Amino acid sequence: MHEPLRETGLVMATPRSARRRAALSAILSPRAEPILERVVADTLRATDFVGLGRAVAQRYTVVSRACLPLCLAALAAPDPERTRLFDENQHFVKDLVDIGVPRFVQRSLITLGFHIANGFARDGAQPQGFDPDELEDELRVFQRAFEARLFFVPSR
Numbered sequence: 001m002h003e004p005l006r007e008t009g010l011v012m013a014t015p016r017s018a019r020r021r022a023a024l025s026a027i028l029s030p031r032a033e034p035i036l037e038r039v040v041a042d043t044l045r046a047t048d049f050v051g052l053g054r055a056v057a058q059r060y061t062v063v064s065r066a067c068l069p070l071c072l073a074a075l076a077a078p079d080p081e082r083t084r085l086f087d088e089n090q091h092f093v094k095d096l097v098d099i100g101v102p103r104f105v106q107r108s109l110i111t112l113g114f115h116i117a118n119g120f121a122r123d124g125a126q127p128q129g130f131d132p133d134e135l136e137d138e139l140r141v142f143q144r145a146f147e148a149r150l151f152f153v154p155s156r
Helices: 016-050 054-076 079-088 091-098 103-128 132-152
Strands: none
Touching (some): 054 091
16 A cells, blocks of 8 residues: 655655645555446446447446556646646547447546546545645546546547
8 A cells, every 4th residue: 555645755845736646646546446347337337328238338348447557647647748648548539439438428437437536535635644625626637637638639
């Protein structure tokens, strides 16, 4: 398990935003798979509801699982590196569309994933030396950047 940042000696040497990102990474990295599993369970219900089927949900799981390392790296990265990671990996959105997951479904599932992640971030904030609202705000900044770069910036 990760040590709280205040116990590693990094507290004063690193800008606060970088410390918030590192705290989010420490909190969410070990929980990424359970978050994905919860989203996948809801995906199964959603794909049945909108008629996409279980095969599409299973393909969604494969592509989404492949995207997790990118998301976790971008979560902790400074803005220029985060933008580069998003730009280089826009293909994940296209990959999901290609397997039959429409963008509006992708965005709904991403929103659900961030909602779940937010609960973990809030719960883990104080042991990392942060107020829950502060980490929630940082996660929302990441979510906006993630959605903007992957859904609204034209592919190169």
